[in-house]
Amino acid sequence: MREEILNIKNEALAQIMDAKDSRDLDSLRVTYLGRNGKINSLTKSIKNLPKDEKVSVGILINETKTTLLDLIAEQKNKIQQTVRKWFDTSIPAIKAKIGHLHLVTYAIEEISDVFTKIGFVKVRYPEVEWDWFAFGSLNMPKDHPARDEWETFFIDSKPHPSYGQMILTPHTSSGQVREMMRVKTPPIRMINIAKCYRRQSDVSHVPMFHQFEGLVIDKDISIVNLKGTLDYFAKNFFGRQRQTRLRPFHFQFTEPSFEVDITCGVCLGKGCKLCKAGWLELGGAGMIHPTVLKNGGVDPTKYTGFAFGWGVERVLMMKSGLKIPDLRLLYSSDLRFLTQF
Amino acid sequence: MNILIPDKWLREFLKTLASPAQISEYLSLCGPAVERINETSYGPVYYFEVTTNRVDSVSIYGVAREAAAILPRFGIKARLHSVKVGEFKFSQKVKYLKAIVDKKLCSRFTAALIKNVIIKPSPKQIQDKLTAVGVRAINNVVDISNYVMHELGQPVHTFDYDKIKGAKMILRESEKGEKITTLDGKTYLLPGEDIVIEDGQKRLIDLAGIMGGENSAVDSNTKNVLLFVQTYNPLNIRRTSMSLAKRSEAAVLFEKDLDPELVSVGIGRTIDLFVKLTGGVPEKEILDFTTLKRLQPQLIS
Numbered sequence: 001m002r003e004e005i006l007n008i009k010n011e012a013l014a015q016i017m018d019a020k021d022s023r024d025l026d027s028l029r030v031t032y033l034g035r036n037g038k039i040n041s042l043t044k045s046i047k048n049l050p051k052d053e054k055v056s057v058g059i060l061i062n063e064t065k066t067t068l069l070d071l072i073a074e075q076k077n078k079i080q081q082t083v084r085k086w087f088d089t090s091i092p093a094i095k096a097k098i099g100h101l102h103l104v105t106y107a108i109e110e111i112s113d114v115f116t117k118i119g120f121v122k123v124r125y126p127e128v129e130w131d132w133f134a135f136g137s138l139n140m141p142k143d144h145p146a147r148d149e150w151e152t153f154f155i156d157s158k159p160h161p162s163y164g165q166m167i168l169t170p171h172t173s174s175g176q177v178r179e180m181m182r183v184k185t186p187p188i189r190m191i192n193i194a195k196c197y198r199r200q201s202d203v204s205h206v207p208m209f210h211q212f213e214g215l216v217i218d219k220d221i222s223i224v225n226l227k228g229t230l231d232y233f234a235k236n237f238f239g240r241q242r243q244t245r246l247r248p249f250h251f252q253f254t255e256p257s258f259e260v261d262i263t264c265g266v267c268l269g270k271g272c273k274l275c276k277a278g279w280l281e282l283g284g285a286g287m288i289h290p291t292v293l294k295n296g297g298v299d300p301t302k303y304t305g306f307a308f309g310w311g312v313e314r315v316l317m318m319k320s321g322l323k324i325p326d327l328r329l330l331y332s333s334d335l336r337f338l339t340q341f
Numbered sequence: 342m343n344i345l346i347p348d349k350w351l352r353e354f355l356k357t358l359a360s361p362a363q364i365s366e367y368l369s370l371c372g373p374a375v376e377r378i379n380e381t382s383y384g385p386v387y388y389f390e391v392t393t394n395r396v397d398s399v400s401i402y403g404v405a406r407e408a409a410a411i412l413p414r415f416g417i418k419a420r421l422h423s424v425k426v427g428e429f430k431f432s433q434k435v436k437y438l439k440a441i442v443d444k445k446l447c448s449r450f451t452a453a454l455i456k457n458v459i460i461k462p463s464p465k466q467i468q469d470k471l472t473a474v475g476v477r478a479i480n481n482v483v484d485i486s487n488y489v490m491h492e493l494g495q496p497v498h499t500f501d502y503d504k505i506k507g508a509k510m511i512l513r514e515s516e517k518g519e520k521i522t523t524l525d526g527k528t529y530l531l532p533g534e535d536i537v538i539e540d541g542q543k544r545l546i547d548l549a550g551i552m553g554g555e556n557s558a559v560d561s562n563t564k565n566v567l568l569f570v571q572t573y574n575p576l577n578i579r580r581t582s583m584s585l586a587k588r589s590e591a592a593v594l595f596e597k598d599l600d601p602e603l604v605s606v607g608i609g610r611t612i613d614l615f616v617k618l619t620g621g622v623p624e625k626e627i628l629d630f631t632t633l634k635r636l637q638p639q640l641i642s
Contacts, residue, residue: 143579145596146393247370250392277366
């Protein structure tokens with residue numbers, strides 16, 4: 001059997017080397033490698049061999065197959081090169097594929113643009129954070145039940161002597177006290193856009209996502225300023241006719257706290273199938289809690305401020321009207337999805 | 342915190358002509374937010390999201406109280422019907438139980454003995470209501486605890502009175518390494534500083550505020566039931582519940598610091614339901630310790 005294979009192989013090699021044009025090569029390919037070719041008929045006879053030979057013969061046949069295929073391809077190229085006498089250098093080349101930015105990156109750029117126009121400074125704070133900045137300084141001491149709202153990743157590492165455990169920041173609000181410490185004396189107008197991490201993964205949640213956090217601290221800042229800023233963002237990002245409203249809510253680090261709704265883009269607040277009652281939920285906001293100001297070294301008797309923190313993915317979905325069945329698709333690196341944008 | 346509130350049950354406490362759609366819209370604008378309304382065989386059921394600082398509204402009565410305050414602001418008449426409970430005598434000393442309570446751990450402690458209880462399935466009406474709030478009906482004793490917890494937001498525990506050795510209880514802080522088997526059959530090695538109850542034979546019979554002990558649980562042969570309604574130090578409850586990863590409904594409520602005043606309504610309502618559903622006979626006096634000081638109103642301007 002082995003001998004037979006080697007004979008066929010040598011015979012084929014010789015014939016391929018002698019072939020004159022690609023038609024010859026094609027017919028050789030059929031003779032040896034075709035469905036009823038010589039190699040295939042060898043493969044069919046494997047089943048008659050004794051067990052211990054089956055494997056080694058199989059390997060040999062496969063090796064022969066690839067050798068022949070490679071050689072045929074090589075010969076074909078050689079023949080084509082000798083045939084080609086004249087080459088038109090003016091034919092446009094095949095363009096190299098260049099990618100484009102991710103749709104979330106576009107959204108981040110667009111959001112930054114809207115806010116930098118009214119004097120917000122774009123910053124970024126650590127993704128790997130200390131407990132103190134993500135929770136403690138935000139009025140959520142250890143053992144506070146409000147922490148349940150943030151499914152946090154903890155890092156198995158030595159805790160900081162005063163800032164506590166190392167975590168992956170679950171929200172951009174961890175930048176609030178950091179920004180106060182950086183600027184020291186208000187006015188502060190910060191927009192912090194960063195990656196956040198939470199222990200959740202389902203059709204509407206990804207474990208890594210983006211938030212953007214606005215923070216304004218100055219003398220005489222009130223809810224009026226907050227509402228004005230939100231309206232400005234809604235009109236410039238979503239469109240002129242859109243309006244926002246505030247509903248009471250609760251966060252430990254703002255008082256009072258709100259949830260912000262925006263009128264539905266389809267019915268403009270009248271109520272339709274898409275939005276139920278005319279409003280869609282955007283995210284959270286509120287007036288900064290005096291304790292948080294104190295923790296950032298800002299005197300709460302002199303200064304007041306507001307903050308808001310929303311998901312980039314969420315506003316992106318709302319703006320584009322994208323109906324992605326599974327949010328995780330955004331970060332799956334699937335080109336069939338990404339090249340659509 | 343998310344809770345299910347059946348419209349029919351809500352209206353036992355809320356007199357109003359507001360439609361479910363109006364209740365949903367106006368409450369969402371001012372207080373607890375309605376995520377959606379489910380149509381069930383028990384009528385419409387609201388799915389409410391209540392923020393963690395408002396543990397007082399995590400119940401049917403709590404939402405009714407919010408609604409009675411909110412709806413009139415939108416020009417809709419609404420009145421709150423208070424929870425009606427029988428007359429009871431609260432006393433610091435009772436014959437049926439000797440209790441030593443660490444006041445740091447427990448701001449309000451009440452207990453009541455109900456004798457000759459007959460354990461059987463609850464009436465269909467009670468079962469339907471429990472199903473509507475997402476609770477499986479088991480038997481009248483278990484159902485009453487769940488019923489009161491969902492109606493008032495006050496967890497209630499029941500002991501088999503005859504399993505409490507020496508009719509004695511010591512409510513204290515646990516020591517690290519003490520062992521308890523809870524009524525779901527799981528055994529825990531306690532991390533320390535947990536609130537536990539020990540009986541007259543020094544057995545741990547309750548992981549207070551989180552789950553009862555297996556050795557004192559009500560079973561199908563139980564005759565006499567000791568009702569147990571309290572408020573605990575929220576920090577201890579939170580720590581134990583988190584470190585044992587035991588997030589019972591009771592623990593989630595207790596860790597948010599319940600109102601000690603709710604305890605009297607809670608135990609009263611439970612006793613009334615026991616009389617009605619189990620045929621049990623309550624002892625005249627309710628054991629009651631409290632560190633609560635009622636503040637007198639002060640005129641400030």
